[in-house]
Amino acid sequence: MPTERPPTIDPVAAARWHASAPAQSPWLHEEVARRMEDRLQWIRQAPQAWCHWDAVRGGLQGHALVSARYPKADCVVAETSFTSQGAAIQALDKPWWSPTRWTGGGTRVEMPGDGSVQMLWANMALHMAADPQALIAQWHRALAVDGYLMFSCLGPDTAQELRAVYADLGWPPAGHAFTDMHDWGDMLVQAGFAEPVMDMERITLTFATPERLLQELRELGCNLHPERFGALRGKRWRQQLLQALSDRLGDAGHGADKPLSLTFEIIYGHAFKPAPRVRVSPSSSVSLSDMRAMLRNGPVNE
Template identity: 65%
Template sequence: MSHALPPTIDPVAANHWHAAAPAESPWLHEEVARRMQQRLDWIVKPPQQWCHWEPVRGGMEAHELLRERYPQAECTLYEPVARRRTEAQEKLTSRWWQLARWKGAGVQVAEPAEASQDMLWANMLLHTAADPQTLIERWHKALKVDGYVMFSGLGPDTVQQLHQLYAELGWGPAGQAFTDMHDWGDMLVHSGFAEPVMDMERITLTFATPERLLQELRELGRNLHPARFAGLRGRGWKADLLRQIAQRWADKQPDGQLALTFEIVYGHAYKPQPKVRLEANSSVSLQDMKAMLKQPRNTGLR
């Protein structure tokens, strides 16, 4: 396995979850997307073309906030899984008889062309990728020079209460280890991005019952650790898990609510002007050559 891959993620399980995940946006994904779109206040120049990468899981309500923010920008929705692609087509594009189709810029469901986007938006996706380095490289390829990526994902301190419970019971890992934000920054630079800005926050949710807590976790994902339970577990094991959560949960509130913490990592980086190394024989892609020819000779400050 490449050193760029997450250290404790099973690629087969990760790809299976990516294909099988429900065609809906979990509440936490919507909340993170709402917070991330507020960071767009820092961006001076609005995009003319932008791509929403896997919007059905990333946040369909948040997609409307982005469309309101950039009503005249053309939008490409990228959904590689057929049933989520159908959901995006039905829920996030306008029909010919709807006023929104004629008031704003167009929306298409497609894979973005190379060097076609000013902004690429990917919410709560990267932490489940079997090969995140390759995914980041695909984002870089889709962006124009000076285009930027906005993404979010889960960080290492996510659901530590559940990890602690599993460890106390000797049940092995409760989930894969999530990548530190500084490592995401290194991956961005390795993929050709510049000026990466990484930050994080913690969101704590509380649940009245163990059943509701488990429901939330199942909506968000699965245990993708290679050393997870090898087989299916029955009703008896689930009943025991619910009982252990009720009795031994490490973070109970005074009113009995069960607290569960999520570390949210946000990332932002630009695609810089391509540089060609001076060698006896140098090569450059047609897209990069066009981008370089458009740049002024004296670049100065951005």
């Protein structure tokens, strides 16, 4: 199980992307959010409060679906990018004079307090994090005991066709490596989550032109690999890329108008935050929220 930062993610590039990413929800993020929201039908206990982590990039249409499922629940939208924070306030935050802001079922754009929500929803964010274990730990702190995490991210088979094109042309990697779902499960357990359930599906998108394919990829993210191209590339390189994509990603049976296919592996994760199991020694320190949870659940016998 990995215990350090992903070796193929450049932290500086990741921070730069996070600060400058378009303040909008890509189509694929919205589609994944719709599929993840459908999985909430298996959750019996509705949360009193939930947190949407990076909602603008994760999907505002998906946010509306979850809000409609839990209309009485308070929602905290945690935007970690300044640009997206402004967009979230404009799209979601209730004005101070709105009754729903103070009487429940309202939405506020702010960071959640420790142990303050029963569900944390994080769509398509984890695979772009330079320190995913630190991010998972933040989610764990925000959740109340018996609360649960719902997240999705890209998996290792994503854009395998594009990676093959770059490799065949002898170019640096087309993108950083994405983490396997089993490693995500291990990291959840290490962070203190229990009963992680991981699932995966592949979505194939088709594009009419290589230009449209590249536009989609730019909206979804960028190459964070430390060994990516280190200099500017010119028109000749771009033309070579467009031609290679057209030749190698198309369906030969469609003639000149053949669509270009690209695979996206989507990983879904779900896990609970159990009551803390802490052995107290003279040098131990226990947070107030954890102590309250232990008292509510009684002593742990081992």
